[in-house]
Amino acid sequence: MTLENKTNQIQIHNFTTESGVLYPTLHLSYQVFGPSLNTAPIVLVNHALTGNSNVIGAQGWWNDLIGEGKTIDTNKYSVLAFNVPGNGYDGFGIENYQDFNARDIARIFNQGIEALQISQLFAIIGGSVGGGIAWEMAALNPKITQHLIPIATDWKSTDWLIANCFLQEQILANSSKPIEDARIHAMLCYRTPESFSSKFQRTTNEELAVFNIESWLAHHGNKLQKRFQLSAYKMMNHLLKTIDITRGRDSFATVAATIEATIHIIGIDSDLFFTANENRGTYEELKKYKENVSYQEIVSIHGHDAFLIEYQQLHNLLATIF
Structure with missing residues (x-):
């Protein structure tokens, strides 16, 4: 079965x-x-x-x-x-x-x-x-x-990890777009400078008049906001630091x-x-x-x-x- x-x-x-x-x-x-x-x-x-x-x-x-x-x-x-x-x-x-x-x-x-x-x-x-x-x-x-x-x-959880979770908490509590903004910050922890350089190479999105890294981060924030609840993000982020x-x-x-x-x-x-x-x-x-x-x-x-x-x-x- x-x-x-x-x-x-x-x-x-x-x-x-x-x-x-x-x-x-x-x-x-x-x-x-x-x-x-x-x-x-x-x-x-x-x-x-x-x-x-x-x-x-x-x-x-x-x-x-x-x-x-x-x-x-x-x-x-x-x-x-x-x-x-x-x-x-x-x-x-x-x-x-x-x-x-x-x-x-x-x-x-x-x-x-x-x-x-x-x-x-x-x-x-x-x-x-x-x-x-x-x-x-x-x-x-x-x-x-x-x-x-x-x-x-x-x-x-190390001091470094706790510090990042603390910043996430501040964003989730104070931002007008909490999930989007917290996700954008989180992606900077989840990836590396080398990863971003390899993927984007300082290219721009001419239609939006922004760097491709910016549109990619905004996309990830928007995507998570559509499927994830604020209370869930706060809960999971809190667990991460404990x-x-x-x-x-x-x-x-x-x-x-x-x-x-x-x-x-x-x-x-x-x-x-x-x-x-x-x-x-x-x-x-x-x-x-x-x-x-x-x-x-x-x-x-x-x-x-x-x-x-x-x-x-x-x-x-x-x-x-x-």
């Missing part, structure tokens, strides 16, 4: 966030692609800031990596994807987004896995904030998955040493957001006390977004796992 493109619901009852706020009911929506759950190894895909559970198919954001005959083959694996509560995709918004942090979302996802009667996942894979939530899930339940695959992310598997716990070494999964860290050499240096540092620390850990790197001029662009490289890095 294939449940592709059907959105399902789990009710999470009496959930108290780390900040102490009680939510009597939370709606956790999800989609399944490939064989029905518990009939094949299960891969959980955690979406990034503007993503959702629609991983493949119409408007699928990871069609190049996941599907029949693809790297993560839906003939072999059940692919499960939750929507972060408040991402707007399922019609449920959360206005008080500061009630939540990345660990709260990980707790909700773990409860969802329990509700679906999944004893263990084959893999959790996620890019950017989705990968940060994956780290949090494994820290909460060290036995939850055989493979942990965080891509273009890390176990903590990743930290050590908050209220012991050191990274102590927390990470309990994770039983084989950890496959994938960085991007030109990432300006979650930098390769941070990823390498995480790997160097991990390998002191954990044998089943690896670090690999996507080589690209395109920066943070390379995990959504360099599909052949990503396939090559993931092929031995899947």
Whole structure:
């Protein structure tokens, strides 16, 4: 049985966030692609800031990596994807987004896995904030998955990342075109100067009398504004700055040493957001006390977004796992 493109619901009852706020009911929506759950190894895909559970198919954001005959083959694996509560995709918004942090979302996802009667996942894979939530899930339940695959992310939000999220918050709170303007700024973090130079080469759009880089950025802002809610952007941006598997716990070494999964860290050499240096540092620390850990790197001029662009490289890095 294939449940592709059907959105399902789990009710999470009496959930108290780390900040102490009680939510009597939370709606956790999800989609399944490939064989029905518990009939094949299960891969959980955690979406990034503007993503959702629609991983493949119409408007699928990871069609190049996941599907029949693809790297993560839906003939072999059940692919499960939750929507972060408040991402707007399922019609449920959360206005008080500061009630939540990345660990709260990980707790909700773990409860969802329990509700679906999944004893263990084959893999959790996620890019950017989705990968940060994956780290949090494994820290909460060290036995939850055989493979942990965080891509273009890390176990903590750095000062640099928090600073960019703070600027995003200011734009979202104060701009007359909050989604458009925040997206324009974000694209400067997601790409690199080399990526822009390669694509645009200082060319102009003569019809609009602007540089092509300007019209491209405006297009991305306008496109996101049409499909994304302001409350969802605020929520996801806030989660991005709250990743930290050590908050209220012991050191990274102590927390990470309990994770039983084989950890496959994938960085991007030109990432300006979650930098390769941070990823390498995480790997160097991990390998002191954990044998089943690896670090690999996507080589690209395109920066943070390379995990959504360099599909052949990503396939090559993931092929031995899947």
